[in-house]
Amino acid sequence: MAAPRRGFADYQFEIYLKGLEDQVPPFTTDLSALEDAARERIDPQPYGYVAGAAGTGATARANRAAFDAHRIVPRMLRDAAPRDLRTTVLGSELAAPVLLAPIGVQSALHPEGELATARAAEATGIPMVLSTASSHTIEEVAEANGTGQRWFQLYWPHDEEVTASILARARATGYTTLVVTLDTWQLAWRPHDLDQAYLPFLRGNGVAIPLSDPVFRSRLDRPVEEDPRAAAMQWLPIFSGKAHTWDELGFLREHWDGPIVLKGILHPQDARRAVTAGMDGVVVSNHGGRQVDGAVAALDALVDVVAEAGGETEVLFDSGIRSGADAFKALALGARAVLLGRPYVYGLALGGADGVRHVVRSLLADLDLTMGLVGCTRVAQIGPDTLHRPAPAGGEARR
Helix, strand or coil: CCCCCCCCCHHHHHHHHHHCCCCCCCCCCCHHHHHHHHHCCCCHHHHHHHHCCCCCCHHHHHHHHHHHHCEECCCCCCCCCCCECCEEECCEEECCCEEECCCCCHHHCCCCCHHHHHHHHHHHCCCEEECCCCCCCHHHHHHHHCCCCEEEEECCCCCHHHHHHHHHHHHHCCEEEEEEECCCCCCCCCHHHHCCCCCHHHHCCCCHHHHCCHHHHHCCCCCCCCCHHHHHHHHHHHHCCCCCCHHHHHHHHHHCCCCEEEEEECCHHHHHHHHHCCCCEEEECCHHHCCCCCCCCHHHHHHHHHHHHCCCCEEEEECCCCCHHHHHHHHHCCCCEEEECHHHHHHHHHHHHHHHHHHHHHHHHHHHHHHHHHCCCEHHHCCHHHEEECCCCCCCCEC
């Protein structure tokens, strides 16, 4: 007789069994509460950099309000065990419709930074997206990630030779998909960072990739090792301060032979332009509320983007995921997969690779259980009919 298939939900029972030996999880399984726990471990400057938002924080609050406005409708008397969370994204099979979002400067939260995240991602079978603002090099993170699936996020430099060199390094070390972030060509007004006069790049954190790049190093008057601060200052104007344009996307296609995804899409017509430009996917994202104060909630934008281009390109979702129910709602509204952001770096701060693994396993268990309790056994069964539609202004909600 074959052994029963183990699912992500088994993490729940694993925790309960350890309780019989008076063992409790090292920190909370409530991902929405991780921020408070991490605040006690992280220095104020990096904490503000990770947790902060643009301006008054209105966009971050809107992200949460949008999730709260959508309600799940469970169905009864369905045989919903076991569940299979596997899905295909951009031609690759994923163990679950979840990726670790690109977050830079991770060594400010834990000494091992992205290396710990890479090991946790491999252990849990979830792809990680490495940020250009990494504390470690492309090659070091690839080695730590081993056989894991990994994507590379590009903050697009204004130097074509440097860009081509960075992309070649990523491709050579097993990064399969390019995620081009569009909404951060300059930093927003971020009071949390401004009040502490804190920009990590000026302090040499989050610049390991450019400072290790042979083409960028050839541009320097003095070696990085002799004057790392001057090298970081020379990098800043190359990757920020000026936006790229739609007609430049062809350059990326010439230098990347895998899928290309545009991150930061909120308007359906921008999704349409991405399709026209031959991009393989988009990530609906408002950068977790970090770039435009008072912007549309990412979940609200998802509906319109999927309606406009979901049948022609793969739509992923980022910004505000704090639970399995959140992931379920984004999938129900048409996202192919979701990107988990701040919670996993709070886990990194609290427990290194083990902390990231705990956060990822908690999210996956929550999603697995939510699917079962709603009556879904496969990701493909998660659709608009599993949600109670928000009430229109002045009207009553509809099912």
